[in-house]
Amino acid sequence: MIPELGHFALILAFAVAIVQGTLPLIGASRGDARLMALGRTAALTQAFLILLSFGALVQCYVVSDFSVANVVANSHSAKPLLYKITGTWGNHEGSMMLWTLILALFGASVAIFGANLPDTLRSRVLSVQALIGVGFLAFILFTSNPFLRLSPAPLDGNGLNPVLQDPGLAFHPPMLYLGYVGFSVTYSFAIAALLEGRVDVAWARWVRPWTLAAWCFLTLGIALGSWWSYYILGWGGFWFWDPVENASLMPWLAGTALLHSAVVVEKRDALKSWTVLLAILAFSLSLLGTFLVRSGVLTSVHAFAQDPARGMFILAFLIVVTGGGLALYAWRAPKLQHAHGPWGLFQPVSREGALILNNLLLCTLAVTVLLGTLYPLFLDLVSGAKVSVGPPFFNATFVPICAPLFAALCVGPFLSWKRAELGPALARLRAVFFAAVMAAVVAAVAIDGRATLAAVAFGFGVWLILGSATEFVGRARRGRLRTMPRSTIGMTISHAALGVVVLGSVATAAWNTELIHTMKLGESAPFGDYTATLVKVEPLQGPNYTAERATIVLSLDGKPYTTLTPERRLFTVQRRQVSETSIQTNLLRDLYATLGEGDLQGGWVVRLYNNPLAPWIWLGAALCALGGFVSLSDRRLRIGAPKRSRVAAQPAE
């Protein structure tokens, strides 16, 4: 009964989405207030129905209803409750449900929080949002129905991939989707603006909080995914330039560029058509990611549900959404009113000049990732030649473009709008510059003389943190702390946080120490300053797995320092082994241990890592998102969003 209810609610939601996607749009072009008002009601109804449907699916998982094919394929009665719930979105159908749910919830949020938007803009945004929803609902209903029944129902399910039974990965998809899908609102705003033929300061203000929210969630989602690979894959790597990772990085880069270019629209009423383009691209790149992960055109460690038929559907959808958006852009954007040409009039040395440089570099980074991800596919199709594009390529191409970006990042906030002087800004950063150089030299001399590039990158990290702090302190000294807008505080936090991420990733990647050793029980081995002793290996019974757990004692100067307990888990249902790492952190470094195979002579393969500053990677990413949230709480965004001026309020058409 419950699954049918869920299915029925989903079909109803589909019908409502069709209504929401058409009538308010017609209403907006005709000025029909009743049709436009329909948008809000429909958005709320649609969200409620999808919530109901999603709830029904979760219920099927919680009670382990094995008459539902999707539950059989991805769940098992012996699974802990948490993973029964999170298993709902651990598969293709369920994750599409989650995606659609978030899409509808964002639509409902626009309906609720968008009270200050002009009626035409709001109804157009809601309609576009609903049209995207129609596509996804059709995709679920026609190709990926999660409520399909099985008869006769098997006694138990096949279980969830053990690698996915993990808190980090359980909450990684919702965060990531909140980011991906959040950009749909930005997209809808862009399309609505193109339909209206108007992009102005007010539009930039309205679109900014949505972009920020999506960006924050995406940041957190990417960080969670990276954290997960760090501790689950068992060798301490945290970023692999895998197609799936790249797929999430591209919208992040576009979104970051958008956040910055929207400021230019807001403050200087320039760069409009570029900002609209970025708004379309951020969401298009999110869709591209979905396509790459699910269509099977690329292989990846993480890809799932690869099915050419579904691939075709998503491709068609991608073409309609992105192609439609870009065609509208090509048609309407040239007609947008620009005071001084499409690029505006700007001085190279000015705040807007710096922000344009930021956009240029961020977009180059996005192109680098895009080319690196897709080139093997293109080359194979055109010539049949096979190439691989892996971490060394990105280290050689992506990282060098980060250097000017980071260098300029600290200078930009010192520059004033319209026209600025570079000299005074640099003068105020002189101390920071010397500190950064010192840090790089110390890193090169004291830690590792061979890793010159790592030392330089380390200096950049220090530069980012101190540079952002200096700018902030300068503002505070001038007595503006009390009145400083939250968005400025948020900017400082996020910029400095980027430095924290840089320090963490450079230190971990370049200066980690490892010990790979076969140890017998009671045997000791030197590990850096520590001595590692394998004390015991004991069997363990988990809820749906059996395990061997090693106890490794690390001692420092003869005194026990800490104990690590890595495990090897054998998941009984899937007959798969998963390594459970043991990490001891003091926020300055991680001590990281994994347990390998035992051999016939009673030895165990033990891998130990000391990863300096590793926690800073995720700490930094969380801070980065926090900066976004602080900026989001800026009261100007909530209540101060300006009404469009009377004169400008005439319909554009």
Add this chain to the structure above:
Amino acid sequence: MLVLACVAFPAFAVEPSEMLKDPALEMRARTLSRELRCVVCQNQSIDDSAAEVAHDMRIAVRERLTAGDSDKAVMGYMVARYGDYVLLEPPFKPRTLVLWLGAPLVLVVAGLLLFFAARRRPVVPAAPPPLSDTEKERLQSLLKR
């Protein structure tokens, strides 16, 4: 199936028994291993991979190094057997030109466009286009009237 083999037993990658006694040589082996792709995995280096063939490739790298091969020769040895596919950093060749130069090209072209846009001063609106023949005729007829 093969794919699972790469990640299912993570602790398998680089086993103690494979490692060389000479730390300098072992260090070189690890560095090279990180740049060679495991041929049955998806975007994993042989250093990270638990697949059988990755294990063999790690052994082969170490054998070549012990035999006195240079780093370049070791990579050449692998390319001769598995092609450019085995290199995680694609070689700079005509067929990878777009890959290597695409993004820098975008940067340079967009940078130049922006540079000229920034130098451009507000221009006096251009003179209206000359009248077409039909327009001239109409003008004539209007003037005559």
Add this chain to the structure above:
Amino acid sequence: MNNRVLYLLPLLTLAVMAGFFGWSLLSGRDPASIGSVMVNRQAPRLAAPALREGEPALTSDLLKTGKPVLVNFFASWCTPCLAEHPLMMRLRQREGVTIVGIAWKNKPEEARAWLKKLGDPFTYAGTDYDGMLSLDWGLSGVPETYLIDAAGIVRLHYHAPITEKDLNDTILPLLRAGK
């Protein structure tokens, strides 16, 4: 500079990319395929201890007999090898093809038991327990099959179990042409 074209650029880029994606989906391309550099090159060295007791070790001379040879890497623990085994038997028995079989990462006694149970299609059988010979052949796993022509040049390299279709459409015509 024509601004119109600039505004069309994103759409054109999308069109190109979508074209590639569509092509990729329709072409039936296997994204996991790694290609082979062996094809059209001199066959790699062959040096392996014999699998069957009492036979001489395998050498490169076996590939230079003036007749085409099929080289097949297999293992008793490999399920796909089971699938292609009947085709190997057919090639040997009905077509009289010379097949060199090499057991990869397989204990010789297990490989022998496997062949005894299912039938032995191999003219010559060798073993490569540590996988070092296979590396020279650019092997990535089992089963893999190479067709070496009369001149000792590799003509085909399959990274997967061979199928009925491969046999009829590609392998047999090449073998017959070689004779």
